[in-house]
Amino acid sequence: MARREAGGHPDDTRTARLRRAQRRAWRRVRRAAVDYFRGDGADWIAFVALLLIVPLMTVATVLTPVWCPPTALVLPVISGALLLRPSSLVLLYAASAFALATESVLLGPYSGGDPGRVTPGCVLVVGAVGAVGLVLAQFRNRVGVPWRRGGSMLFDLRERLKVQSRIPSLPGGWHAEMALRPAGGQSFSGDFVVASRTGGGKRVLETVLADVSGKGMDAGSRALLLSGAFGGLLGSLPPHDFLPAANGYLLRQGWEEGFASAVHLVLDLDTGEYELLSAGHLPGMQRCNGTGRWEMKEAEGPLLGIYDGAKFEGVRGVLARGDVLMLCTDGMVEAPGQDLTEGMDRLMGEADRLMGTAFAGSAWRLIETVAKDRMDDRALLLLWRE
Template identity: 40%
Template sequence: MEEGVSWARLRERLLARGRMPALPDGWRHQSAMLAAHGHAYGGDFIVADLQVAAGRLRTVLVDVCGGGEAAVPAALQFAGALESLIPVVPGEELLLDANAFLLRQPSDEAIATAVQLDLDLATGHYLIRSAGHPPALVWSANEQRWRIDNARGTALGVSELPEIVESGGVLGTGDALMFYTDGVVESCSADIDEGIAWLQETARTSYLGGWEGAAQRIVDLVERGDDDRAVLVLARR
């Protein structure tokens, strides 16, 4: 019982740090997470910083190496570091500083993938920086489909200079971005390309079915596996 309470407290601390802020009029977001094998605790998390005066949202979705309960302590520690960095570090340096933090950890398994979004809430301009993360999906309101963003890069915590790939664009009225962890698209029975194709179609059906609960519906349809899974959607009304 005591062990279960301890895990619950760790997870609650991680979730509290990762809650997305309320966005200004014209924008909305939703997210859903489920740990490996259906556990309540996992290593996927979100850190966000909203600067209202500057009209800017910065958010990072992270997938810490490992799954389920075992990943929670490392995720909590890394989330705390990112929470301190995200409001004060320039956007182009954030993932590099996060990488340096992981390299300083004593464990050889302090590895994570991450995707960073910098969004101008006035214009809809966005910049994505990816470090080993699956490519984001971009919803076109005109085409009514999710297209693949090409950002990928290499994981953090592996080398002193990770490959961080950038991409960008502009979200118009009704457009959206979807970020997710590899547990959503990878499995023993399918490679990541097949998984992304599955997600594009599944997310299209879910999104057209209505905004409320779309992210949770996607996560619920993922085949249970050995990895945590998370989905974050940001949309312009």
């Protein structure tokens, strides 16, 4: 009576709370089971197939232990680690442990040197493989990417980066090439390009060449995220607002290596007038057809993601007919024991040499010639006017 007057529930006893907890746990297990069987049918098929293989291998081991030793159980254990979820994997391991115990009883006790018996080494090998497999399955479950789909997902992400790096079609007389090569022959790069036709009548080409801190796979995930964000900002903001917005986006991510360099090109396709805005990036290089010389187009601005309120000052120029504009990341010109200026001079010299031949395809040829084996991501953008 006192409990009721105090506001307590009459059934709020330890036993009642335990029963309610059991009911909640059972509902979770039931929902998980329903989700599992309604989910990917391939998971269920793989689980049943591997679970049936274990007793078949046990029979084979008992009948012909020389041809099918007890350690053969590592095969379904390894397969399960690659294909199954952790909950299914535990059941498979339990079946494998029961199979080892059955083989030990039917084959007889182990006596030193007797082949075809369940030895302590067999148990250790199967158990160690199972432990490693369970760790891998837990990691895969946390990531949420099945092993058999991981490769296709990475391939899809790589293709998305390629699509985002395409330069839109340009009017007659204008040509653009972009070449990208990740470090170490990997599939992902910390360098990327986003481009879009903006302005009235789509007569303005806006292009951003960015270099994320890190290289290869380490920077690939950040480059994918940033390329999507930069692609959304490009054309949605006035040109002078793009880099400040990109800087604020990086600062909000809170990454340990949360900085990047970028150069933003805004080109009027009618007049050839352009503006380069830089965030700690290498200067642009323009070859003037009239003089046959290269000019540095260096804008001022800090790296993205360093501090808030950064200012970015642009530099203006004009691409006349026959002129070439070249933008690149530091992987193209940076090498041990070599100054950046020397690397840029060599790059411009090789570009001059290619001007004597068909200029189409020059971006890839420049990477092959100047920076083929460097352990850094390399990106090069060429834009020229006939």
